[in-house]
Amino acid sequence: MREKAVDVREGAITTREREIRTAATTQGTSDDRISMLRQANAQLVIATIDAHKLAEQVQTAKIELDHLAHHDVLTGLPNRTLLYDRLAQAITQARRSGKQLAVMFMDLDRFKHINDSLGHTVGDQLLQSMSRRLLGCVRQSDTISRLGGDEFVALLPDIDHPEDAALSAQKMLIAIALPHLINQHDLHIGASIGISIYPEDGLDAETLIKHADTAMFHAKDNGRNTYAFFEQEMTARAMARQSIEASLRLALERQEFVLHYQPKVNLLSGTIVGIETLVRWQHPQRGLLEPAQFVPIAEDSGLILPLGRWVLREACLQTRAWQDAGLPPITVAVNTSAPEFRAGDFLEYLRATLEESRLEPRYLELELTESILMRDAASADSVLHALADLGVKLAVDDFGTGYSSLSYLQQFPINTLKIDQSFVSRITRNPDDAAIVSAVINMAKALRLRVIAEGVETAEQAAFLLAQHCDEGQGYFFGRPVGAEALAILLQTGVSPALPH
Ligand code: C2E
Ligand code: MG
Numbered sequence: 195m196r197e198k199a200v201d202v203r204e205g206a207i208t209t210r211e212r213e214i215r216t217a218a219t220t221q222g223t224s225d226d227r228i229s230m231l232r233q234a235n236a237q238l239v240i241a242t243i244d245a246h247k248l249a250e251q252v253q254t255a256k257i258e259l260d261h262l263a264h265h266d267v268l269t270g271l272p273n274r275t276l277l278y279d280r281l282a283q284a285i286t287q288a289r290r291s292g293k294q295l296a297v298m299f300m301d302l303d304r305f306k307h308i309n310d311s312l313g314h315t316v317g318d319q320l321l322q323s324m325s326r327r328l329l330g331c332v333r334q335s336d337t338i339s340r341l342g343g344d345e346f347v348a349l350l351p352d353i354d355h356p357e358d359a360a361l362s363a364q365k366m367l368i369a370i371a372l373p374h375l376i377n378q379h380d381l382h383i384g385a386s387i388g389i390s391i392y393p394e395d396g397l398d399a400e401t402l403i404k405h406a407d408t409a410m411f412h413a414k415d416n417g418r419n420t421y422a423f424f425e426q427e428m429t430a431r432a433m434a435r436q437s438i439e440a441s442l443r444l445a446l447e448r449q450e451f452v453l454h455y456q457p458k459v460n461l462l463s464g465t466i467v468g469i470e471t472l473v474r475w476q477h478p479q480r481g482l483l484e485p486a487q488f489v490p491i492a493e494d495s496g497l498i499l500p501l502g503r504w505v506l507r508e509a510c511l512q513t514r515a516w517q518d519a520g521l522p523p524i525t526v527a528v529n530t531s532a533p534e535f536r537a538g539d540f541l542e543y544l545r546a547t548l549e550e551s552r553l554e555p556r557y558l559e560l561e562l563t564e565s566i567l568m569r570d571a572a573s574a575d576s577v578l579h580a581l582a583d584l585g586v587k588l589a590v591d592d593f594g595t596g597y598s599s600l601s602y603l604q605q606f607p608i609n610t611l612k613i614d615q616s617f618v619s620r621i622t623r624n625p626d627d628a629a630i631v632s633a634v635i636n637m638a639k640a641l642r643l644r645v646i647a648e649g650v651e652t653a654e655q656a657a658f659l660l661a662q663h664c665d666e667g668q669g670y671f672f673g674r675p676v677g678a679e680a681l682a683i684l685l686q687t688g689v690s691p692a693l694p695h
């Protein structure tokens with residue numbers, strides 16, 4: 195009814211406007227003054243109509259701006275600002291009614307990986323698909339918001355028990371886990387959800403979101419694709435992460451890092467053909483830390499750049515020192531993270547380091563992950579070819595765990611595939627894993643690539659790999675990562691596992 199009235203009025207304005215505009219352009223002949231007055235009057239009316247239109251446009255723009263300021267452009271979901279508003283409101287209401295509310299912080303597992311390997315367009319579409327599924331899991335009165343990146347926060351403003359939030363979390367995890375069909379890719383993705391409850395875990399919006407975030411990290415540590423409620427002790431863990439980041443900076447200056455080396459063995463002859471460099475952190479309070487405890491934090495904070503440079507330089511100097519001491523020359527492999535590889539001066543630093551250490555490039559191998567190669571293939575291509583021209587070897591680490599297109603194996607000048615240890619660990623137990631490993635070995639042979647199995651722990655695994663004509667093996671069965679001195683002894687004496695022949 196109201197719309198109709200507006201239509202009629204607008205119609206009237208348009209017709210009237212036409213008349214007035216005609217009048218304004220018609221020259222009066224009988225009486226010029228009357229004609230002029232008429233014209234002036236007409237122009238005034240036109241100006242009023244224009245002003246009226248402008249005001250309407252401003253109003254529409256205001257509404258649009260207001261929507262933009264409170265919603266995420268990609269998914270149309272409420273953004274951080276609107277979430278905080280609604281959360282503050284919900285807290286006030288819950289306080290009055292004595293009820294509970296839940297905040298659920300959700301982060302997609304390995305989203306970065308998909309974004310890196312399949313590109314941002316696919317990543318964006320996945321986020322849109324995600325938001326539709328999440329909206330399908332909650333009530334009208336609940337809020338699903340996107341904070342940015344792959345982070346979503348759900349607000350359940352009225353729950354009877356924390357278990358209600360757990361049920362919602364389960365529903366969401368199931369909905370998300372169904373494959374997302376995007377650009378012909380059947381994408382499987384999981385999420386980790388952290389839950390905080392008002393008033394138990396916090397009395398204000400900031401604290402509730404922070405605690406849900408902390409619980410989310412805990413869920414990730416618990417094996418991903420799961421949810422966790424906030425517990426007070428988790429704050430201690432989050433603080434530990436922060437303190438690691440802070441002490442990482444100092445660790446570089448104080449030279450607290452050490453390199454361990456693990457042998458790579460020719461499966462047929464049993465001789466050591468190379469070593470992999472694995473960094474360790476001799477932490478003054480916590481003892482010897484494994485890369486899993488600090489490399490991801492170093493990658494997030496950018497500290498991986500100076501750390502990676504230190505590892506590369508140290509590994510080259512050490513390998514050259516062994517050669518100078520008359521030990522059999524071997525190839526040294528260095529793990530390279532995506533941020534290092536993408537740094538503009540990566541090639542330059544690498545060249546300078548080879549020169550300084552006098553290590554021949556053919557004795558250096560870089561271990562790269564599939565996602566480094568898949569993301570921005572064009573620029574990866576030029577760096578990879580420059581490295582190959584230099585004579586440096588290239589290996590794909592953890593092969594089989596990423597989303598990779600096999601065509602890049604031909605396109606890029608790669609020398610070696612490293613079969614991920616998760617497949618190797620199951621080859622003697624699970625026929626599917628055995629089939630995958632055989633297939634990768636055969637494919638590598640067909641493409642004239644060297645192939646090495648990681649994480650070989652038993653004689654049976656080594657025997658299987660040998661029977662499948664895998665070239666090399668690396669793992670506790672042949673030798674654990676050891677310090678430089680112990681490795682020098684290994685180079686002299688060789689590894690001595692009971693190799694089955
Ligand atoms: P990665 O490159 O796949 O290294 C192999 C990991 O498997 C090493 O863990 C090694 O100690 C472990 N490993 C070797 N043999 C066996 C085995 O038989 N069984 C089992 N269960 N594990 C085995 P580590 O040293 O903890 O390193 C973990 C990851 O951290 C590495 O995975 C690599 O991605 C990263 N990393 C290590 N050092 C560096 C570094 O200097 N720079 C960068 N960017 N990343 C590094
Ligand atoms: Mg590696």
Ligand code: MG
Nearest residue numbers: 591592612648
């Ligand atoms: Mg690996």
